[in-house]
Amino acid sequence: MRNIIVQKFGGTSVADTEKIKNVARAVIREKNLGNDVVVVVSAMGHTTDLLVKMAKEISDTPSAREMDMLLSTGEGVSIALLAMALQAQGCDAVSMNAIQAGIMTENLHSKARIIDIKTENIFKHLDEGKVVVIAGFQGVTDELEITTLGRGGSDTSAVALAGALNAKRCDIYTDVEGVYTTDPRIVPYASRLEQISYEEMLELARVGANVLHPRAVETAAKYHMPVRVRSTFKLENLGTLMLGVNQMEIQRPVTGVASDLSQLRIVVCDVQDNPGTAAILFDGLAKENISVDMIIQSYARKAMNTNDIAFTIDKADLDRTMKILEKVKENLHYSNVFVDDKIAKISIVGAGMIDKPGIAAKMFRTLADLDINIKMISTSEIKISCLVEQSSANDAVTALHRVFGLDCDTKAVVKGDLPPSV
Ligand code: ADP
Ligand code: ASP
Ligand code: MG
Numbered sequence: 001m002r003n004i005i006v007q008k009f010g011g012t013s014v015a016d017t018e019k020i021k022n023v024a025r026a027v028i029r030e031k032n033l034g035n036d037v038v039v040v041v042s043a044m045g046h047t048t049d050l051l052v053k054m055a056k057e058i059s060d061t062p063s064a065r066e067m068d069m070l071l072s073t074g075e076g077v078s079i080a081l082l083a084m085a086l087q088a089q090g091c092d093a094v095s096m097n098a099i100q101a102g103i104m105t106e107n108l109h110s111k112a113r114i115i116d117i118k119t120e121n122i123f124k125h126l127d128e129g130k131v132v133v134i135a136g137f138q139g140v141t142d143e144l145e146i147t148t149l150g151r152g153g154s155d156t157s158a159v160a161l162a163g164a165l166n167a168k169r170c171d172i173y174t175d176v177e178g179v180y181t182t183d184p185r186i187v188p189y190a191s192r193l194e195q196i197s198y199e200e201m202l203e204l205a206r207v208g209a210n211v212l213h214p215r216a217v218e219t220a221a222k223y224h225m226p227v228r229v230r231s232t233f234k235l236e237n238l239g240t241l242m243l244g245v246n247q248m249e250i251q252r253p254v255t256g257v258a259s260d261l262s263q264l265r266i267v268v269c270d271v272q273d274n275p276g277t278a279a280i281l282f283d284g285l286a287k288e289n290i291s292v293d294m295i296i297q298s299y300a301r302k303a304m305n306t307n308d309i310a311f312t313i314d315k316a317d318l319d320r321t322m323k324i325l326e327k328v329k330e331n332l333h334y335s336n337v338f339v340d341d342k343i344a345k346i347s348i349v350g351a352g353m354i355d356k357p358g359i360a361a362k363m364f365r366t367l368a369d370l371d372i373n374i375k376m377i378s379t380s381e382i383k384i385s386c387l388v389e390q391s392s393a394n395d396a397v398t399a400l401h402r403v404f405g406l407d408c409d410t411k412a413v414v415k416g417d418l419p420p421s422v
Contacts, residue, residue: 004126004167005030008040008136008158012175012416013232014078015045017085024085026173026235027131031091036126038165040136040158041082043074048151061319064109068148072098075135075154083133093131096121098138098146103157105139105147108289112139112147113215114156117164134161155216163223170225172212173232175415178240179204179211182257184412186394187401191408193255197245200255200351203383207347208260217242233415245351253359254350254404259393261344263293264318265375267310268325270335273300278309280331284324290317294345294378294387310376312387315341343375344393347385348400360384366403370395
């Protein structure tokens, strides 16, 4: 029986050639344990951010196709360098881009989903005893168009490959020692979790815990794939194991706290309070593949037969959203549109909050004590999110982390610096 391990190394782990040599040692260590190893790598350091910056210097509205052509080059560099580093250390290795590895996606630029992985080529190289180094983040369509999976998407490439290859485990190596109760860059006393369920991790990833790409978590849950998030710089540590909720013991109502600064709020004022108004607006957005997160419709002003609709979207979708609002204006008859881009979504997540009353009240009280105003609220079975002023985000996360009993006695270790602002 084959024992395949998929290892994924993020940007910080391959930031320079010394680090790439270090990654090669980690790969050989896994191979020497008797496993077949498939490695997925991200672009080196902040390469993807720098490529985005260059594109913006050329055009305000670069085409989505050319953006994917550009951004996919980052991973192309790291696969070749890592394969060379492995060969230099005496390990037979081959690099593969998405076309060679058969990572087939839907025909959608910048956030494509993987629909199939044609694994024959990968197995052929594994059969020859090679380590296979595959470019994360990129995919290819049936028409040979290059796509990308969305920022942070190499995690998804790794987990999808692990599923398709029927791997024993997928290890996500990064610059922190696992999944923490919150971002250790914001709260140094964040605690590392030994285990986390797919369900909780999915909510945390969706509300801003960028340690794992949300679609990677969905894919792991689909394949019941055990995933370890662990440090490239402390290989002996086992990090955090992600697995099914029924395999875990729930100890606390809240498992983690996250903040998301990537969204903005749009308020459409004085729309007609008639059946179909929201449908026209959100149909328009859906047709353009724009995802809406939080939505609030105000109480109707009877005299005028109008109300306001507020919603949040990704900052990157602002221009396209404004164009759609312009298009639907004659149907919605709104008076004004306000854009608020200085917001943060603060969320608490935990399977333990199911059937436990008082968790939302405690969150709202904590924010009130800090004099933080809540602009919008949304909930799911295991998550409560509040939209607040961006300037209050870190104070809110720190206080909620403490109030829900998540502070640890020792500081977390974080390698690498923050990305340059693009
Ligand atoms: P990589 O380049 O390895 O993919 P990322 O920057 O995408 O790394 O993800 C790791 C980062 O995720 C950490 O440096 C940390 O700042 C951030 N992060 C956010 N929330 C969490 C969390 N709950 N646990 C651990 N890290 C988190
Ligand atoms: N290089 C891509 C990014 O920076 C993909 C990844 O690192 O996961 O978003
Ligand atoms: Mg990442």
